Amino acid sequence: MSSTELTDLGIAAIRDGVRDGSFSAREVAQGFIDRVASAKALNAFLVETPDHALKAADAADAARVSGDLKSMSGVPIGMKDLFCTEGVTTTAASHILGNFVPTYESTVSANLWAAGAGMLGKLNLDQFAMGSSNETSAFGNVISPWRRKDGSNAPLAPGGSSGGSASAIAARLCPAATGTDTGGSIRQPAAFVGISGIKPTYGRCSRWGTVAFASSLDQAGPMARDVRDCAIMLGAMAGFDAKDSTSLELPVPDWDAGLSSNLKGKRIGIPKEYRVDGMPAEIDALWEQGIAFLKDAGAVVVEVSLPHTKYALPAYYIIAPAEASSNLARYDGVRYGLRDLPEGAGLQDMYAATRAAGFGPEVKRRIMIGTYVLSAGFYDAYYTQAQKVRTLISQDFDKAWESCDILLAPTAPSAAFALGEKQADPLAMYLNDVFTVPASLAGLPAMSVPGGLDGQGLPLGLQIIGKALDEQGVLNAGLAIEERAGFTARAAQWW
Amino acid sequence: MSEYRIQGATGEWEVVIGLEVHAQITSKAKLFSGAATDFGAEPNSQVSLVDAAMPGMLPVLNGECVRQAVRTGMAIEAQINAWSRFDRKNYFYADLPQGYQISQLYHPIVGEGRLMISLDEKDADAETKEIGIERIHIEQDAGKLMHDQHPTQSYVDLNRSGVALMEIVSKPDMRSPAEAGAYVKKLRSILRYVGSCDGNMEEGSMRADVNVSVRKPGDAFGTRTETKNVNSVRYVMQTIEIEANRQVDVLEAGGTIVQETRLFDPDKNETRSMRSKEDAHDYRYFPDPDLLPLVLDDQFLADCRASLPELPDAKRRRYEGDLGLTAYAAAVLTAEAETARWFEALMEACGDQAMAKAASNWLISDLFGALNRLGMDIEDSPVSPAQGAELLKLVADGTLSGSLAKQVFEIMLETGDDPAKIVEEKGLKQTSDTGAIESVIAGILDANAEKVAQYKDGKEALFGFFVGQTMKAMQGKANPQVVNELLKKALA
CATH class of the missing domain: 1.10.10.410 (Arc Repressor Mutant, subunit A)
Structure with a gap:
């Protein structure tokens, strides 16, 4: 097999090929390493770690001989640069971390290495995962491999915050990558570049060693080219971790083995409040198409109501910044990362100078919002209200589960937009999260799978939201759509 | 209780006092990390990734600290909250790596309780008073800044960062420095009995924030000031006296008291303003999203209760009633947990309850006298309870006279030898020939x-x-x- 063909393979195909001896893990790793090296124009990787990938590949090749292959042996992946990786620079795409090199490995990445995966490098993202377009990265925005059909060649946003992961997978720089999802950061970029990604139930993946954005919402998950690959990789990432008090003490199901696209007997809920004003007709059509796919797979479709949906976005943009304002207080120039110590400066001056120089504008905006909503006199009006809304949103879902098993909705209200298009208007940018945020607030598993292309030839994603702990139901519905959508489009290589 | 009044130019003033005592919880590891807590270790040698607030680090609650706080709550007959929660108190300082302290503002683990104090614990007839306790909550301690290591920079030692504290908040029920002193002593005694805090104020494992206000008797509460981190019983009493008199002077000169945080300076014998309410921090408290609510089940609570030792008041009643000791002796022997433990070990070695009086007399006069002379605490006594009991038995069976026993005891203190051996070797046996x-x-x-x-x-x-x-x-x-x-x- 040529190296180009090898880099077209996903997790399951690589795993199986290595096991069967069709090719070596080292060939696979080298193929991806070369592709990563030749795709600087996408700005997807912040750090390349070919040695890490090769070492894991060699271990996989040795394991094949000894019959000791694991679920991801020989699969080289990309690591969102929000996960601390021992001995490898970790930036969260912010200058504030300086040249921080962790002495520890995040639980999620450690789990992946234990499952046999290797690391091609650290992937670019929105700074501290705050953004929906990757334009808030301190190291330049990631560019989507996709282009509009109109010939404008306008560089497109890969979505965010896991935009580096999305772009790299879509451009075949890696077969899969980790993402993190706080309000849609796995699902929206997956939709923008035509790949799959799942945010599991809050607590499935340990947050230990992942740079925190909003603790009560942050959840890691896999991004890959298809549903099966997501199932395999999520199985490797998830698991109870005593070092994270919010980690779920439950066994990890074998989601790969449990995959089935037969949805007979399943009830699919269509939340009527997700039909928002001004939604492009193409998104609506995609949604109808998705409904037809699921009916075809044997499911019954019912309309459901999630009455508090319209309050989800405002509540999210109070709770997430509130937690972030506190979580990011540790970046103060005292112990690690950037320190800006002006001549004759005292402690407060050092804080101010360091944080002014280290944080980007979007991070500063959210710290300011978070500080404001938690301050005396405003706490009840904002934070307490937002928490009440959050409870109501959860109750909406609980109510919906009385009449359905799975919810289907669009992932994002539009296809990928051009870089710079929404940068001037933070509110327009925040609106991108309107369909993804409710599941985040409720801690529910949700995934995006490619559903088709819009008129410009850009991918559109369908979102499946499931009951807490029912990742299997979400993956199965995703598989049913995947099989019927027959999404094979890929971005033409221009880089 | 005591009618403590400040005589001002405009008449008598009453002093109102509330104390917030910070007590370091006795535990091998910190509140949310596995780092050690030994006092006096090399700077920054007991710091985990969590204590240093490295990126992505998360707190995991130390169950032992919870157990100790609950036991302490039970010892002051407080309401134990089976559901409590941790909040973040946000502020920037170099000794606070996370940029927030994990504490319990909204839902503390221990609710209202009470403590009985007596102005003279050794006098059975002294008046007693109940001091209400508002709450106990658990929180993290901060690190320590060192300003004397470098000409222009400060260093920080994070050994203390994340160490578990109980904040024990009294109601404003005290009315004199003496009452406040008695409260701190009684609280410290209970903490030591329970074993939840060593009560060592010199090492900073117990310190008090002193809230003081003054008013004309019968008036509503005045505006209070809070003097931070006072670290001895004597200083607590001095702080109250100085601060109350300062407030009376201000008020009588036509001024008003500013609600503020103050500092006690024992060298100058004064309190000074640290910061006023206007520039007080806005701590932006909110529930810590890294931690789940703390839920205590019935079995845990039952185990905590079963593990409580006999407390000083109960012990004192038993010593008087069952052992027939004087009120004075019972009070002296029970005031400190270590003394009571020593006495009970002594009684056990004696193996005869009838020897209680002799044992009590010997401990209070002979042993305490000797320890006092040697500048030692009872924990470090060169004579063990078993040796003490042996000596007492030699007196009881007529082998030694009182004066011979004193001689033998002196030799025991010097050599650490057993009394029987000393009697044998030095021929100090009393003769009835x-x-x-x-x-x-x-x-x-x-x-x-x-x-x-x-x-x-x-x-x-x-x-x-x-x-x-x-x-x-x-x-x-x-x-x-x-x-x-x-x-x-x-x-x-």
């Missing part, structure tokens, strides 16, 4: 014929002289009772 004593007495009476005559003429006080002479001649080893009897017979 009537023949030997009679012959000594005969010699003494012969040599002091004049005094014998005086005695017989009615100067009975001379009896002591003969006893002394006899004992001296016998090098203190004669059984005093036998000496008494034989002398009486010889002089009859």
Whole structure:
């Protein structure tokens, strides 16, 4: 097999090929390493770690001989640069971390290495995962491999915050990558570049060693080219971790083995409040198409109501910044990362100078919002209200589960937009999260799978939201759509 | 209780005091990390990734700290909240790596309780007073800044960062420095009994924030000030006296009291303003999203209760009632947990409840006297309870007289040897050999014929002289009772 063909393979195909001896893990790793090296124009990787990938590949090749292959042996992946990786620079795409090199490995990445995966490098993202377009990265925005059909060649946003992961997978720089999802950061970029990604139930993946954005919402998950690959990789990432008090003490199901696209007997809920004003007709059509796919797979479709949906976005943009304002207080120039110590400066001056120089504008905006909503006199009006809304949103879902098993909705209200298009208007940018945020607030598993292309030839994603702990139901519905959508489009290589 | 009043130019003023005591919870590891908590370790040698707030680090609650806080709550008869929660208190300082302290503002683990104080614990008739306790919550301690290591920069030691504290908040129920002093002492005694805090104020494992206001008797509460981190009972009392008088002076000069945080300076004997309410921090408290609510089940609570030791007040009643000790002795023996533990070990080694009085007397006068002289605490006593009991038994069975016992005890203190060995080696055994004593007495009476005559003429006080002479001649080893009897017979 040529190296180009090898880099077209996903997790399951690589795993199986290595096991069967069709090719070596080292060939696979080298193929991806070369592709990563030749795709600087996408700005997807912040750090390349070919040695890490090769070492894991060699271990996989040795394991094949000894019959000791694991679920991801020989699969080289990309690591969102929000996960601390021992001995490898970790930036969260912010200058504030300086040249921080962790002495520890995040639980999620450690789990992946234990499952046999290797690391091609650290992937670019929105700074501290705050953004929906990757334009808030301190190291330049990631560019989507996709282009509009109109010939404008306008560089497109890969979505965010896991935009580096999305772009790299879509451009075949890696077969899969980790993402993190706080309000849609796995699902929206997956939709923008035509790949799959799942945010599991809050607590499935340990947050230990992942740079925190909003603790009560942050959840890691896999991004890959298809549903099966997501199932395999999520199985490797998830698991109870005593070092994270919010980690779920439950066994990890074998989601790969449990995959089935037969949805007979399943009830699919269509939340009527997700039909928002001004939604492009193409998104609506995609949604109808998705409904037809699921009916075809044997499911019954019912309309459901999630009455508090319209309050989800405002509540999210109070709770997430509130937690972030506190979580990011540790970046103060005292112990690690950037320190800006002006001549004759005292402690407060050092804080101010360091944080002014280290944080980007979007991070500063959210710290300011978070500080404001938690301050005396405003706490009840904002934070307490937002928490009440959050409870109501959860109750909406609980109510919906009385009449359905799975919810289907669009992932994002539009296809990928051009870089710079929404940068001037933070509110327009925040609106991108309107369909993804409710599941985040409720801690529910949700995934995006490619559903088709819009008129410009850009991918559109369908979102499946499931009951807490029912990742299997979400993956199965995703598989049913995947099989019927027959999404094979890929971005033409221009880089 | 005590009518403590400040005499001002405009009349009498009453002082109102509330204390927030920060007590370091005794545990091997910190509140949310596995780092050690030993006092006096090399700077930054007991710091985990969590304590240093490295990116992505998360707190995991130490169950032992919860257990100790609950036991403490039970010891002050407080309401234990089966559901509590941790909040973040946000502020920037170099000794606070996370940029927030994990504490419990909204839902503390322990609710209202109470403490009984007495102005003179050793006087059974002294008046007592109940001091209400508002709450106990658990929180993290901060690190320590060191300003003397570099000419222009400060260093930070994070060993203390993340160490578990209980904040024990009293109600404003105290009315005098003496009451506040008694409260701190009683609280410290209970913490030591429970074993939840070593109460060591010099090492900073217990310190108090002192809230003081003044008012004309019968008036509503005045505006209070809070003097931070006062670290001895004496300083607490001094702080109150100085601060209350300062407030009276301000008010009588037509001024108003500003609600503010103050600092006690023992060298200058004054309190100084640290910051006023206007520039007080806005701590932006909110529930810590890294931690789940803390839920205590019935079994855990039952285990906590079962593990509580007998507390000082109950112990004192038992010593008086069952052991027949005086109120004074019972109070002295129970005031500190270590003393009570020592006394009970002594009683156990004696194996006879009838020896309680002798044991109590010996401990309070002989042992305490010796320890005082040596500048030692009872925990470091060179004589063990078992050795003490052996000594007491040698007195009880007549082997040693009181004065011989004192001699043996001195040697025990010096050598650490067992009393039986000392008696054996030094031949300090008391003799009741009537023949030997009679012959000594005969010699003494012969040599002091004049005094014998005086005695017989009615100067009975001379009896002591003969006893002394006899004992001296016998090098203190004669059984005093036998000496008494034989002398009486010889002089009859």
